[in-house]
Amino acid sequence: MKLINKYITYISILLLSPALAFAQAPAPTGKISGTTVTTAGKPVEFATISLLRAKDSSVVKGALADINGNYKLDRVANGTYIIKATVVGFDKGLSKPFSINASAQAVTIPAITMASSAKALKTVNVQSSRPLIERKLDRTVMNVENSVLAAGNNAMEILERAPGVTVDKDDNITLQGKSGVTVMINDKLTYLSAAQLATYLRSTDGSNIASIEVITNPSAKYDAAGNSGIINIKLKKNREVGSSGSLTVGAGYGNYGKDNQSLTLNHKQGRLNAFGTFSRNDNKNARLMSIVRVVDSVGKRTYFDQTTAMTQSNHNNSYRFGADYDLTSRHTIGFIVNGNWGRYNQNTPTVNRLGSAPGVFNSYVNSLADIRQTNKNFAANINDRIQLDTLGRALSFDLDYSKFVNTSDADYQTLTFLANGQQQIPPILLRNQTPSDIDIRTAKVDYTHPLSKSLKLELGAKFSNVKTDNELNAQIRNNTGNFVNDTTRTNHFVYQERIDAGYVNLGKTYTNTSVQVGLRAEYTSSVGDLITTGQVVPRHYLNFFPSVFINHKVSPKDQLGLSYSRRIDRPTYGNLNPFIFYLDQYTYQQGNAFLRPQYTNAFELNYTWNSTINVALGYSHTSDVITQIILTDPITKASFQTDLNLNVQDSYSVNFNSPFTITKWWTGNANINSFYLNNKSKDLLGANLNSGQLAYQAKISQNLTFIKGYRIELMSQYRSPLKTGIYDILSQYSTDAGVSHTFANKKATIKFSVSDVFNTRRNNINSMYQSVNLQIRQVNESRVSRLTFIYNFGNSKIKARQRQTGADDEKNRASGGN
The missing domain is CATH 2.170.130.10 (TonB-dependent receptor, plug domain)
Known part of the structure; x- marks a missing residue:
């Protein structure tokens, strides 16, 4: 602990000492103030104020006038300037040239008069620009x-x-x-x-x-x-x-060292725009987990006290490149290729103490799991966008192909001892190989057609085809010392899914109110084939997903909105995989091929005041809720984690978000979210579940820029205890901090940060429901010090055209587990 504190102190001094020296240099002291008014002498609210050099009209600084039309500009260098004021609905206003010099460091600009720019053209009002x-x-x-x-x-x-x-x-x-x-x-x-x-x-x-x-x-x-x-x-x-680019190099340390590097390049020549990124990182981290549980088996109780010290190391390389070509000013084609490859190792020694009474252990089990995993993922996209006319009609196409290849090899060793240290049974040695392939193919088309100036129609379709192939080849060492096939664990699971979707949106704009209604239809056809046992789970279903959005302008700065949508969450491909993955013989994870999708009807009412403070009330009703749960096998006394469908979940929420300014160099954002989750399920482990608890989460971020070129950032958060499903999740709180310095004409940035400064972030769970009686205490490597250097070079004004491909949702489900 002392070493970490010294490390943080030394790095902070190294970063801040140049700032203190720089702060001693004289800074510009010129001050400008003034006001903006209409031709009738009334204040012009929230006008955009630009300080221009008189000789070339280049922008030096900017500010916003307040509700009374007043504005201020500080730290202005000596020179001759002009003030320009702009706001929606008014012609721009200009001041006369003025100077900041040694004898005039504080200048008050005469009121800038702004005339209304709204001009009547029959019954149509034309205004200058959109609001901020x-x-x-x-x-x-x-x-x-x-x-x-x-x-x-x-x-x-x-x-x-x-x-x-x-x-x-x-x-x-x-x-x-x-x-x-x-x-x-x-x-x-x-x-x-x-x-x-x-x-x-x-x-x-x-x-x-x-x-x-x-x-x-x-x-x-x-x-x-x-x-x-x-x-x-x-x-x-x-x-x-x-051409332009960016180079990032970073290093970190918590329990173990970490590093990351990234290079981004962009180039445009004529109609061609090419771009690419390559990144790599090494990340080794630690996790300590304790599980205390009680298992009832035929009227006999067994007490477990389990401790696991897990280390994980991850080496990953990723790339992304592509190009766009403008066939005409309205027609662009392009492609994107991205992927990654790497390896993941996990070493998990576990000590499990077993007894007939709390604190009295009759035996203990030492287990060691050594897992080695490699992954190679690839995705390609071809896209085409056509602007059909100047009225807004547009047509776009996307074709996508993605392939995820993962291979995992694992060795498990289990030793069982009596309380006196005598070996109780011969060692159990297991090993398995789990290759997994996921193929995703999608195609989508989108069309936009303005029917009039206030009425717009959107149409689209998407087709996706997914196949996952998972094998578990398991072996056990026999009495002769040879590994033989373990038929109780060996398995082969193939899952295929096709989704055909189409949507229509219709939007109408009135004077102060806008309305949009939409409907999306998705037909899903899937088959889960557990080849080893011959078990097949087919599903075919058609779903409709309506959405409604209404927005009303109460005033120019106050707006009220109401929205409704129906959504679906399908199980990840990994959660559908019924294979068993061991931590030890008493703790394992198992997928569920019979999981059903969950459906959510969500409502939101939000009010925005003064274009900054937002309050949102939300309600959602979810059926067939996919819930992670820990069950106990009374015969083997093993606890295993799986996913089940609960009946319903009702969620009520109130969200308040507001930026704040204490001084011009001290700003931040406050967010408070209060919610109530009510879970209901019939006949869950022999009883009806009806649980819920009012909870809240508060986050406050602060930015301090009192030293020029430096920024100090603080983020504090607290989450109250909450209840979800059969689990009671205890409270969690933490504070993160960092300081950054920008130099070399804003092209280079160095940043030092510490996550979870006080090392308080914990994941603690209790559950006492029917046969489930457990306590989980988990400490991750959350306090990590990081030092990062970023350098931008070349022409920073060029960037690649970006597009949404058709395989986004499927790839997200693939990342949820293989």
Whole structure:
């Protein structure tokens, strides 16, 4: 502990000492203030203020006027300037040239008068531009294009200002307090880790961003699977010629060392735009788990006290490259190839103490599991987009192929001893090989047709075909010392699934209200074939997924929204695999080939005040809830983890999100999410389940920039105790911290961070339901110190066109387990 504290202190001093020296250098002290008014002398609210150099009209800084039209600009260097004021509905306003010099360090600008720009053309009003924050039917949009906020900022810095979005010091992105957010760029899933995504966004010039879309309840246009929100970053079309890139190098240490490297390149020449990324990382981590459980078997109780010290090491390489070609100004074709390969090793020594009374052990079992896994994954996409006319009609096509290949070899050794140390039975030696292949083929088409200026029709279809082939070849060592086939564990499972989907969306815009209704249909045909036993599980079902979005502008800055959608979550391919994976003979995991999909009807009512503070009320009803559960075999006394379908879950939530500013150098975001999960299921382990508990989660992020070029970030979070299914999950809290320094004309950044500074993050679970009686205490390697260097080079204004492929949902299910 002392060594870690010294390490943190030394690194912090090394990073902060240049800042303290730099802070002593004289900084610009010029101050400018003024106000914006209408021709009638009333304040112009929230006008965008730009400070321009008088000689060339280049933008130096920007600010926003307050509700009374007042504005201020600090730290202005000596020179001659002009103030420009812009806001929706008014012509731009300009001040007369003025100077900041040694004798005039504080200047008050005469009121800038702004005339209304709305001009009557018969019955149509034409206005100048879109507002900064705009609430649409199914999403909130921050219009960045042509905004002063884009000047001098990168994509990550702009994203942090989007409504409801929080970015912590490790660059993890949450939406209204919920993790697992899908981040897209130009409607295309990124497939990047949090660190890789952060590198990409920090190397993207803000002047290339058109808008940022926040979608909390996706419409029928998107796959019906999943309930996570979407953040879609819309980039301007790339017209810059040249090359650019970004290099990231990082190292970390917790219980073990870690490192990561990433290189991103982009190049545009004429109609061709090419891009590529290669990343690699080595990550070794530790986990300590304790399980205390009681098993009733024929009126006799057995007490288990199990301790597992697990080490995992992961080496991964990933790549992504592609190109776009503009056949015409309205027709673009492209391809994307991405994949990864690597290896994963896990060493799991376990000590299991068995007794007839608490604390009294009659025997103990020493187990060692050594697992070695390799993976090779590949995906390719071909896409075509055609802008049919200038009215908005568009047609796009995507073809995708993905292949996941994983091979796992495992050796298990079990030794059983009496309390006096005498070996009770001969050692048990097992081994197995589990090759797994997943093939995914998809095709999709989307069509947009504006029927009028206020009415738009969207149509689309998607077809996917998935096949997973899983084998478990198991052996056991016999009395002669040779390994022979273990027929009780050897298995072969093949799962095939086809989904045919189509959707239609119709949107109508009125004066202050917008409405969108949609319907998605998905026909699923699947067959699970347990070849070893001849057991076949066929399923064929047709589902409809309606969605409705209503948005009403109460005032220019206050909006009210109501949405409804029906969603589906299909089991991951790994959860359907019925194979048994051992930790030891008393603890294992088993899939369930009979799992059914779960269906959710979700409602949300949200209110946005002053374009910043958001309050959302949510309710969802889920049937056939897929729930992870731990069961006990009374004969073998083994506990095993599997997934079952519970009857229903009702979820009630209130979410409050608000940015805050303490000073100009101290800002942050507060998010409070309160929820109640009620689970019901008939005849679960011989009783009717009806459990629920009111819980809440609070997150506060803070950014401090009181030293120029440096940023200090803090993220604190607390989650209260909660109940889900048959489990009581205890509270969890932690604090993360980091400091970053940008230099070399903002091309280079060095960052030092510590996750879980006080080492308090724990995963503790209790369960006492019917025959289940257990306590789980788990400590992961959560406190990790990281040092990262990022360097951006070349022309940062070029970026690749991004697209959403057709295999996104299927690949996400593949990542849930093989």
